[in-house]
Amino acid sequence: MWHWRIWSCGGHHGPMTSHEVLGALALTTGGYSIESLSLGPLQPGEARIRVRAAGMCRTDAEAFHMVALPAVLGHEAVGDVLETLGDCGDIEVGDRVAVSYPSCGTCPECGRGRLWLCERNWALSFDGTRLDGSKPITWQNQEVSSAFFQQSSFAALANVPARSLVKIGAHIPVDIVAALPCGLLTGSGAVTNVLEISEGGCCAILGTGAVGLAAVMTARIAGAADIVAIDIHDDRLKLSRELGATHAVNVGSADAEAQIRDQFPQGISHILDTTGSAQAWEMALRVIGRGGTFAFVTTPEPVEMFTVSPFELFLKVASMKSVLLGGANPREQIPLMLQWWSQGQFPIERLVRSYPLEDINDAASDSACGRTIKPVIIMPD
CATH class of the missing domain: 3.90.180.10 (Medium-chain alcohol dehydrogenases, catalytic domain)
Incomplete structure (x- = not known):
């Protein structure tokens, strides 16, 4: 040492x-x-x-x-x-x-x-x-x-x-x-400040790293009725269920998108991507509900370009939002997360x-x- x-x-x-x-x-x-x-x-x-x-x-x-x-x-x-x-x-x-x-x-x-x-x-x-x-x-x-x-x-x-x-x-x-100061602030702020998920709402979180799991926990605290965690790692998906996700979908399975459509035939109203994957964006735009909101916190690389069709958004009158730093003021969001943690609702230690x-x-x-x-x-x- x-x-x-x-x-x-x-x-x-x-x-x-x-x-x-x-x-x-x-x-x-x-x-x-x-x-x-x-x-x-x-x-x-x-x-x-x-x-x-x-x-x-x-x-x-x-x-x-x-x-x-x-x-x-x-x-x-x-x-x-x-x-x-x-x-x-x-x-x-x-x-x-x-x-x-x-x-x-x-x-x-x-x-x-x-x-x-x-x-x-x-x-x-x-x-x-x-x-x-x-x-x-x-x-x-x-x-x-x-x-x-x-x-x-x-x-x-x-x-x-x-x-x-x-x-x-x-x-x-x-x-x-x-x-807390960057990753978890981004995930929690994306839910509270950008997607504004409320009690009884429905959301999907693509990627269950630190940012995604913070979003899962915050959506649960907000009272969302349906929280869909989407990832390729079964251990992360298991943890996401323990932290508040109501559904967990491994996109490595051939019927992943069909599982989502079966559970949510009207689509999902709020979707957050934390992966920066073009494939994740494409799937999100296919399963988003009418009038829904798709938000993303990162892209693959700052200068990388990938193509998605805006037609899915247009047809569903949906919107796309970029999220930087959770749209959060740190002097508000960090004390809020610590308050949740002290109450046992935001188990950061996990x-x-x-x-x-x-x-x-x-x-x-x-x-x-x-x-x-x-x-x-x-x-x-």
Whole structure:
């Protein structure tokens, strides 16, 4: 087990010198290497946090092809505020916080409180720099892509915008919190904010990874009468039934679509795709009900194109919606999920497996092959 001394600056509220910190560096050759990194000074409006844990999801894997390498990734942190600089709103030294997605705070959509529609969201997430072009982390005296989602939290310290922070109770296990800020927020928010599934409703969830299972649990909490989980893995489908799905369909079977049509001859009113599969889209458009809504949270690749006919949508007067970050404000959705968890309605622990930082490559491998639904990286003391 790695042990790395982290110096806390207590209640200091001004710029500081760089900090040596242990972190995982994503390499051009693939995989991660545990390295000594240097984290630079804060900028106004930022907080330095001692990262306790960070969730891992498919976005981290895709980032190997989306950001300049080497890079420090990680975008679902939970930690403790060590210091702040400038106006950080209600964030104070000593707070336990979750770190969610970034937003600029100045564009019209941010001004309306719709942070997930921030005009600079993509740049803030994937450019590997702050908006001013600076990179907070260096390695061997060279700048590396960092400020990933404005946090780069696969390291024991992170400089993060205070506006990305959500205060949470210090009594909540860090692996529970670290599962929430991106993937589970997306799945739960897609149900509550985009599809707006209500009591007695009918929905299908294509793909039962972390995002899909969060959607299943949220649909159950919303009181949906019919929740159809669709996947190719029987073990995931079994878990989905345990978490609230009323039907489970393995699309690997020859009669999968016939099973859905037999159960729902009028079609399914709300469908969420979490797979980014063209075949999933095609099936969804065939089984959607009249006036229904098809929502998707990802595509196969940002630049990949595939063809689906809009005629099925037109005939059924159905609609298609893209979902980014669950259409959710983190300061609303994360506390809501934690409230459900505390009530026993949102058993996040059923999805999570924790890994020490030095085993981050095992976490990535287990996630890629489906062995682990939601890996969480635990930082060294």
